[in-house]
Amino acid sequence: MNKPIVRFAPSPTGYLHIGGARTALFNWLYAKKHKGTFLLRIEDTDIERSQKKYIDQISDALQWLGLSWDDEIVFQSSNLDRHQSVVSSMLDDGTAYRCFLTKEELDTLRTEAGQKKVVFRVPKTYRDYTSEQQQELINEGKPFTVRLKIPEGTTEFDDLVYGKIKVNNSDLDDFIIARSDGLPTYNFVVTIDDCDMNITHVIRGDDHLANTPKQILVYQALGFNVPTFAHLPMILGSDKKRLSKRHTATNVQEYRDKGYMPEAILNYLSLLGWNPDSDQEIFNLDGLIDGFNLEQVQKKSAVFDEKKLLWISGQHMANASIDTAITEIEKLKPDWATGQASSYKKNVLKLTKERSKTLIDLIESSEVFFSSQISYNTDVKNTIWNDSSRKIVDDLLNALTIENNWDKKTLESVFENLMNQHNLSLGKLIQPVRFVLSGLTYGPGIFDTMVLLGKEVCIKRLATGLKELN
Numbered sequence: 001m002n003k004p005i006v007r008f009a010p011s012p013t014g015y016l017h018i019g020g021a022r023t024a025l026f027n028w029l030y031a032k033k034h035k036g037t038f039l040l041r042i043e044d045t046d047i048e049r050s051q052k053k054y055i056d057q058i059s060d061a062l063q064w065l066g067l068s069w070d071d072e073i074v075f076q077s078s079n080l081d082r083h084q085s086v087v088s089s090m091l092d093d094g095t096a097y098r099c100f101l102t103k104e105e106l107d108t109l110r111t112e113a114g115q116k117k118v119v120f121r122v123p124k125t126y127r128d129y130t131s132e133q134q135q136e137l138i139n140e141g142k143p144f145t146v147r148l149k150i151p152e153g154t155t156e157f158d159d160l161v162y163g164k165i166k167v168n169n170s171d172l173d174d175f176i177i178a179r180s181d182g183l184p185t186y187n188f189v190v191t192i193d194d195c196d197m198n199i200t201h202v203i204r205g206d207d208h209l210a211n212t213p214k215q216i217l218v219y220q221a222l223g224f225n226v227p228t229f230a231h232l233p234m235i236l237g238s239d240k241k242r243l244s245k246r247h248t249a250t251n252v253q254e255y256r257d258k259g260y261m262p263e264a265i266l267n268y269l270s271l272l273g274w275n276p277d278s279d280q281e282i283f284n285l286d287g288l289i290d291g292f293n294l295e296q297v298q299k300k301s302a303v304f305d306e307k308k309l310l311w312i313s314g315q316h317m318a319n320a321s322i323d324t325a326i327t328e329i330e331k332l333k334p335d336w337a338t339g340q341a342s343s344y345k346k347n348v349l350k351l352t353k354e355r356s357k358t359l360i361d362l363i364e365s366s367e368v369f370f371s372s373q374i375s376y377n378t379d380v381k382n383t384i385w386n387d388s389s390r391k392i393v394d395d396l397l398n399a400l401t402i403e404n405n406w407d408k409k410t411l412e413s414v415f416e417n418l419m420n421q422h423n424l425s426l427g428k429l430i431q432p433v434r435f436v437l438s439g440l441t442y443g444p445g446i447f448d449t450m451v452l453l454g455k456e457v458c459i460k461r462l463a464t465g466l467k468e469l470n
Helices: 018-033 052-065 076-093 103-116 131-139 186-196 206-222 252-257 262-270 285-291 306-319 322-332 342-355 359-369 378-384 387-401 408-422 426-438 446-453 455-469
Strands: 005-008 037-042 096-099 145-148 154-159 163-168 176-178 201-205 228-232
Touching: 005 018, 005 201, 018 037, 018 052, 018 201, 018 228, 018 252, 018 262, 018 285, 037 052, 052 252, 052 262, 076 096, 076 145, 076 176, 076 186, 076 206, 096 131, 145 206, 154 206, 154 228, 163 206, 176 186, 186 206, 201 206, 206 228, 252 262, 262 285, 262 306, 306 342, 306 359, 322 342, 322 359, 342 359, 342 446, 359 446, 378 426, 387 408, 387 426, 387 455, 408 426, 408 446, 426 446, 426 455, 446 455
Parallel strands: 005 037, 201 228
Antiparallel strands: 096 145, 145 176, 154 163
C-alpha cells in the first residue's frame, strides 16, 4: 500500500464541532497508522458565513487535541482562479455545457412534476447547443449556469465502511458545477482541490455519501484518479436525532472549558463508530494508532453519551501524571495556586486527582488547600451544624492544640479518643470536622487532608469556623 494522503476540510462557519473533531481524528489516525500525510484544508468559500475567528479556533482546537497537520493550511478561497479555469476547459472540451434555464422556469417544471406525482428531472434543453447557439444567447444577455454532462451508465465505488455502492446515472441530473455568478459549486471545487492535493483517501461523515457519485463523475470527466472513500456514521443525541445543542455541548471548546483533557476526548470520539474488537475502552494516542482500522468502523449511527465521556475522562485523570495534570490545569486556569510551592501543589494533586473526573473537578477540589478563607453554604450548615457538631469541633480543637506531633497516626489516635468520648462512629465525627475545615461534605481522607494542611492551618480554620458558624 502506498502511503496515504488524507485531509480534514472544515468550513469556518462555527467552532470545531464534536462530529468534525471525530472526522479529523479518524483521518489523523489513518495517516499515522500507515505512515501517511494528514492535511488541513479550510473550505472558506461561503463568504458571508466564514470568519477568521472560526479559522483560528478550529486550528487551535486541532492543535490542542494533538491532531497536528502536515504542510501548510490550504484555503479553498485562494484556489478560485484554478476552479474557474477548469470550468472553462470543461466547456471547451464538451464535458460541461452552459444551461440557460432560469430559476423561475425550473420552479415551474418542478411544481408541474409534483402535481403529476412524477420525479422531477432537470431538462437537458441546452446540452447539445452549438457554440454559436450558446453565444447568441450570451449576446442577448441571458444568464447561465454551467452543468456537467453526465454520461449514460452507472457510477460505482467501494466504500471502506459502506461497501459497494452503485448509482444509475439516469437517476442524476446534469448538476451545476458553476453558478450564474461564475462561482463554482461545492461538489466541483472539493474534487479539484482533492486532486490538486493528491488526496488518496477521502474520510468524512456519511452525510456526504450522496455527493460521492457526483464527485466521482467530475473526477472521471477530468481524467483524474478517483480516491478511496470511507464514510463515517452520523453522531446522534440521546433521542437518536442528529447531535445538536439541545442534547449537550456540541463543540470542542465547550468540553475544553469544562476541563476535559484532550486524550479523554480523543479516546471517547474514537469509540463513536470504531469497534476495536475487544473489551478495551481506555486508549492513549499510541494505542489508538496501533489499533485503528477503517474496516472496523460501523455503518450504524453512534449515540453521544456524555456520562460515558465523563467516565472515560475520569480514567484518564487517574492515569495522568501529576506533572501533566499541573500543566493542563495551568493552561485552563493560569492563576491556579499562584504563589504556592511546587512540591505542595504536587502533594495536593496526589490527594485529589484520583477522585476527579475533569480538570475543573481537580481545580475545585484542590482550592480548599490554597484558600485563606473558607465559605460555608447556608443549606449545608442547616443540615450539619448543631450543638452536637459544635461540641465535636470544640473538643477536637482543644485536643489538637496541646498535641505536639502532627502525623496521620497521631490524628487517628485523637479521633479515636473523640469517638469514645462522644459515642459516635468515625463517619459521624468526620462530617462536621470536614465541613469546618473545607466548607465541603466530601473530599480526600480527613487525616491525609489535615496532615497536608498542617497544624497551624487546621487550628486556625477550626477556631475561625467555630466563631463564624456560631
